[in-house]
Amino acid sequence: MFDSIGWAEILVLLLAGLFILGPERLPSAAAWIGKSIRKVREFATGARDQLRNEMGPEFDELRKPLENLRELRSFDPKRMVTQHLFSDEPANGTKPNGYTPPPPASTPPASSTPPPLSPGEKPPFDPDAT
Template sequence: MFESVGWGEILVLVVAGLFILGPERLPSAAAWLGKTSRQVREYATGARDQLRRELGPEFDELRKPLEDLRGLRDFNPRTAVRRTLFDDDPDPAAPMKPNGYAGPNGSGATTPPAAPRLAPGERPPIDPDAT
């Protein structure tokens, strides 16, 4: 639950608690917070166990998409762009053709389109609608 909270954040919370609550009320507030968080955790565990008992094997089927969504939390756009642009490995989900080229976005193209060669000094064609 508190995986991302470090010692620095805990220290700041304790100091803030000392200023807000005072030293005489801080221990009782910490005890209340611990008891309440423990009780909430027990309620959540009980609800999950009750769902598991009532749904049976369907509970695991319901849980799989939720675990996939939890994986999105670790999504890093920089890594995804770098992997897409600079990795030479093709997308494993894309259908592979015999020559190893999957085509753009897994399309049915068997070979990449060949760009026409320009003569030395020749200007490339310009698409006025694209500029």
């Protein structure tokens, strides 16, 4: 639950609570917050267990997309780009976007460059390309 909150943030919150609530009411406020969090967790666990009992095996199928979303929370674009740029191609020869490189040609293709235009000659015009 406190994955993204560090000790410095907790200390700042405690100091702010101490100044706002005062030393007399701070322990009771912390106890109330703890009880509230415990109740919310119990409600969530009870609801999950009730859904699991009512839905049966369909509940696991429902949770699969949620687990995929949870994996996306740990997505690091910098790591993914570095991995794809500097790693070798997969064993099946396809890239992540589905591109399969053509097999190497045994003979180089003949160059099909058109001859240069004569002075005053108009270049070919392709109306579909404009």
